[in-house]
Amino acid sequence: MNPAQRVNLQRLLAPRHIVFIGGDSAVFAAGQCAAGHFGGEIWGLNPQPNRFGAIPSFTSVQALPEAPDAVFLAVPRQGVPAVITELREKGAGGIVCYSAGFGELGDDGANLEGKLITACGNMALAGPNVFGLLNYITGAHLWPFSHGGKPVEHGPAVISQSGMLSGYLLTNRRSVQFSYVIGAGNQSVLGVEDYLDYLVDDPAVTGFGLYIETLRDIPRFAEAVGRALDRGVPVVALKAGRSALAAQTALTHTGSLAGQDAFYQSLFDRIGVARVSTPSLLLETLQMLTAAGAPRGRRLAAFTCSGGDVAMLADCAEQEGLVFNPPDSVTKRNLRQWLPEIATVGNPL
Amino acid sequence: MNPAQRVNLQRLLAPRHIVFIGGDSAVFAAGQCAAGHFGGEIWGLNPQPNRFGAIPSFTSVQALPEAPDAVFLAVPRQGVPAVITELREKGAGGIVCYSAGFGELGDDGANLEGKLITACGNMALAGPNVFGLLNYITGAHLWPFSHGGKPVEHGPAVISQSGMLSGYLLTNRRSVQFSYVIGAGNQSVLGVEDYLDYLVDDPAVTGFGLYIETLRDIPRFAEAVGRALDRGVPVVALKAGRSALAAQTALTHTGSLAGQDAFYQSLFDRIGVARVSTPSLLLETLQMLTAAGAPRGRRLAAFTCSGGDVAMLADCAEQEGLVFNPPDSVTKRNLRQWLPEIATVGNPL
Structure with missing residues (x-):
């Protein structure tokens, strides 16, 4: 650019x-x-x-x-x-x-x-x-389909190489409200990294949700992500094209070669892009990171209404390398006062 | 029993x-x-x-x-x-x-x-x-909370070691309507395998969704699953307790030891239980298997509105060992007649 x-x-x-x-x-x-x-x-x-x-x-x-x-x-x-x-x-x-x-x-x-x-x-x-672009800050919408959503003062921006995926994200019931939704399409002139690079400086943008099949300029992408993280703006990416078939079909989708997945994974790990594997996870991760900020470590506390929830949480956390430390004795004593006799005091609670 | x-x-x-x-x-x-x-x-x-x-x-x-x-x-x-x-x-x-x-x-x-x-x-x-049991066939409900759901003539049955999880499943918006929802709790007298063994012979039950922390009688469980599959009734299980922490908390949940996860996995693989990792997948898998039956092989055809969908589908399928064979030349020619010029004819389409 x-x-x-x-x-x-x-x-x-x-x-x-x-x-x-x-x-x-x-x-x-x-x-x-x-x-x-x-x-x-x-x-x-x-x-x-x-x-x-x-x-x-x-x-x-x-x-x-x-x-x-x-x-x-x-x-x-x-x-x-x-x-x-x-x-x-x-x-x-x-x-x-x-x-x-x-x-x-x-x-x-x-x-x-x-x-x-x-x-x-x-x-x-x-x-x-x-598909086009939606600007929920000013209402400058260039988009040929119904899209829902409403005016906001700030919010996460979506930059997507799939128009339909943008459409799905726009109909989310997870209360994620976007500032911008931008389609990259074939990226003949501007690409994902250009929109990212430009919007990193927009104070209305509180996070980025990316759907990527291919990036054209890795150094510029990495530089823009770095500036976003310096500002405390998280970048979450759903990168398709892990499989040979997806890499091949990407060619006929947006004319782009999806590239080696392992390369993208190590790039994301190195520069701090949160990678997700489904549209639902894209939304939830974006919402979590823009509402609560990035977690500072691996230690979690969780409160549930159910032993089943505790078991499922513990399973998920172990798989991701997260840690539920048990409460110390003072916390345990305090919790005990508030809970019924049959409750087990622990973490997850 | x-x-x-x-x-x-x-x-x-x-x-x-x-x-x-x-x-x-x-x-x-x-x-x-x-x-x-x-x-x-x-x-x-x-x-x-x-x-x-x-x-x-x-x-x-x-x-x-x-x-x-x-x-x-x-x-x-x-x-x-x-x-x-x-x-x-x-x-x-x-x-x-x-x-x-x-x-x-x-x-x-x-x-x-x-x-x-x-x-x-x-x-x-x-x-x-x-929590208790819900019988959507006869209305014989023994359940101390609101539960939604409605009378049915047949449907999948839930047998769960977590009452709260049953509650979540009952509020699903995925149009899965249950015939029975049965809580196992501490399994002091009857356990998951007893309910399964009994309901396998109920013609109103079209499938089983199980939430399991521990089984007490593996041979009886395996025998009941075998009879269910012989009848064409699928069994889907969400088994918690993969992690050390979950195994430990299961003890304080229903007083049961969750057991070695690898053992359960090989059991499920051997006897034909479809294992899932989240409540959403439990519902979707149950719905798919009870509505469409079990797939006969690994070959899939998929129809989408989006190149992004194609890429994400291809990624998921490869991870699961599923195969999208390309359409043969006759099918390709037929499809071409129905599609706009800019569409790419392939599988996923």
Whole structure:
């Protein structure tokens, strides 16, 4: 990410104006954004006039009243490079490219993706083959599906190479409320490490939840994680692609090679990324680390209503190398006063 | 379990009359049973007359109109053996002993538990230190807490050494509806293998979900599991006590020694018990096996909406030794007709 791209990413993530370009998906995304609390301007763009109802709309990039800070692009894939060129010439900031059918399709798509990259110049581009981004701080949503969630002042940010996974995370009932949800898609221009690098400096972001299939720039990723941890902002990653099959399918998902899993594991261990294996664990770990902070050691105390809970907790803890030290005699005596005769005083309690 | 105990267990699980003996817990349990669809008689028993409101109540075991098939017993622990003796003399069938404070308290409690066992004779006794049992087929509920759930004609049965865990399972939102929920508690008289052995012959039971800390009679357990599998009824077990700490706390939970985990694992592998590690997995596995049956092999096909799902599925499957074979050319051609151009045809799809 060069300095010009960084400025354009800032425009994309905190836009004064957003233009939605395309048919049904763009119309839905624009309507959804207009229904929220976004304070800037919202425009639609489609060759057919009035396609966007009450939202001011235009029939060409040239006709837009100003260079848009943010663009949601959902046009047929063959037309993408030409529209992006027009947007660059107009002076647009950043683009979410919802259109798919690029590198993930093989040679023909890769050729088209090359044209897309050239057309971008220094614009910030998320995707292609991406749902988009949700900004729960300002309401600058570029997202073609219902998403729930609500405005927040701060919260963990999700950066994901899977749009559907972002969708699942957004419907969580575990009271995790996000500040940003950003799709990385094919990472043709910007990648996971760029969003991380940029958002590390945003005081509204209290933690990071990452879904990763591949990273493109390990040193930059490590440097950004280091800055996050220095600020006390935890980074939790669900890294897929352990298996040979997953590594192979990642190629056809976002055109990326998932890479050696052991390498990623040792990287995460070394730089302090908490790795999880399921979406539920991603949410719970993110919630725990952002609400309570990172644990300072391996010693735990637990309070339960059930001997069964005690047994299951003890099993889990031993597997993870955690320690339940027994209470000292004073604590034991104090607890005894509060508990019924039949209770066993111990840890877990 | 001798033949007389078996007859009494049948009386406990399919009673014509239930007497609830004790204070608040017994009153609540009786009221809850009366509010359901149980077709038999419900009585209360407390030295204080009319303690059970509209439910016919008696002030002594002797005064009961008949020998009760089932008894819910919730009196202070010291009084338990005496009441049980009176019940035996009256000719009662089976008892759920909610009262706690026996073997799990150490020597003093173990002594009292010995008296309880002697007092029982051939009565069927669940517990002590047990929530009770829920019979969703007939509504014969002996359970001192709210429990949700609804009448069914068939479904999986839960047999659990943890009452609280049964409670969690009962509040599941995964649409698993149980036929029976039976607490084993301290297993002073009847244990997990007895309930299993008995219910294996009940056509209403479509599967078993077990929470186990210890088994007392491995050959009988194995024999019952074998009969269940012969009938096509799967057995899923959450066995706690892998860790040293859990094995130690099990002693103070239900007074039982959890035993060597490796031994249990090889037992389960040999006789065909599906072992799981969390309550959620217990529910999901039970639901899968009772709804779809056991898989016949290791080959899977999966259909997703997301490349991220494909990657996560592939990772999980490889870890478990499952195989996603690619579709053959005819299947591939057929699928291609139904899918958009940008979709990748494969397995997982």
